[in-house]
Amino acid sequence: MQRPATVSLLKNDLTKTRLRFAILALASLMSFGSYFVYDNPSALQTQLQDDLNIGTFEFNLFYSVYSFPNIILPILGGYFIDVIGNRIGALLFSILIVIGQGLFAFGVMINSYNIALIGRGVFGLGGESLNVSSNYYMTNWFSGNELAMAMGTTVSVSRLGSVLNDNIEPVIVNSTGSLSLGLWIGFLFCIFSLICVIIANILDGKKDKNLGIISKKHLPDSEKFRFHDLKYFGFSFWCLCLNCLVVYIDVSCFNNIASNYFQERFGYNSVESGSIISITYIVAAFLCPVFGMIVDKFGQRVQFMIFSTVSITLVHTAFLLTPESHKPIYPIFYMVFLGLGYSIYASVMWASIPYLIKPKVAGTAFGMATSIQNLGLGVGPLLVGYIQENTNKDKGYYWVSFFFVMIGVSGIITCILIYVNDVKTGGVLRSKNPEKVRESFIGINETEKTDLGNSYSAIN
């Protein structure tokens, strides 16, 4: 998008007003519905398998049809955002989520596994790309001294959707006897999120109009996204993506199997296990914005990421070394620590991306990172399942924990590589004022100070 940087236009810059906090609330809530419904199947696994008369493999397909297409889709979604614009993208992705969840709930209501599965597939077409849109909103409305706080807040509110799902879905089914009712409630949450997108789009359009920003369609060629711009995805960016892949295996894939893990190794029942595993995201809901604020103030992004990957690896090492016993208390503390490591990571990692790329490829960059993350989320569970089925020690979980420790170590190594590269290239990720450092690091010129870091106009 093009922005004439005149003083009079800056007076009308809505990103400098309190309205940005309304956008923050809307961007957080626009993902709430999709996080809530994403884990509907895991919260209702037994009931779904009974009602639809399906086995574990068919059940796991509810997640696979979501994750595997998302190894590619967010790149296309991000590209779509860079070329067409974020507002249309966010709207389209949200509509797909609503349709997908509607089909899923309808399929379950009429006991049709195939319709329910198609629903999950349609949901996946928008589910991850909407996260890309929400991140893009944040980079457009928040500058370097608030960006990590803003992104941390969106993760925190969205993850409350996951926590709410874990805790209320089983209760709804148990108290009403209707399996689809909870899914229709998820559908309503998705409509609510769609309404948030529409309101955010109106405000965002107003901001662009005030600043004289023109639609992507009408941009001069020099400011349009072109594939050769991807060469600006340097070493730190790719290393960050790899890091994201491994760290999310250690957090999300572990969370997927954690319920059985706690039941089989530590004798908790399914309800207790459900409460224990939601600790990670409850901690994140409180701490993500806090760590975001700390990073915005002090910089040092890579050091925070190193601390977080070390914490996550130590948690898996603790699980590896903890012998089986009946309802021990200490795994609860491990989950608190996992939540701490995850909170730091989620608030720092995503907010680091804008400083490693040119603004006009921001959508594609967020999409690329999300796609690579989904590669891990798709392959990770298969590897974990394979290891567990083919080993015996601690019911197969010993080598599963060992796998998580090794993945954690690769997370630490990739963080260190990012740190070394950051030192060599001017320290953008460690800086308190990363936008300034980015200018010399990536070589952004005047006409390219556009979409992202709207503070550019104010700073310069």
Ligand SMILES: NCCCC[C@H](N)C(=O)NCC(=O)O
């Ligand atoms: N849209 C449903 C959930 C998507 C989660 C996404 N893959 C993710 O991990 N985002 C970052 C995070 O920390 O939540």
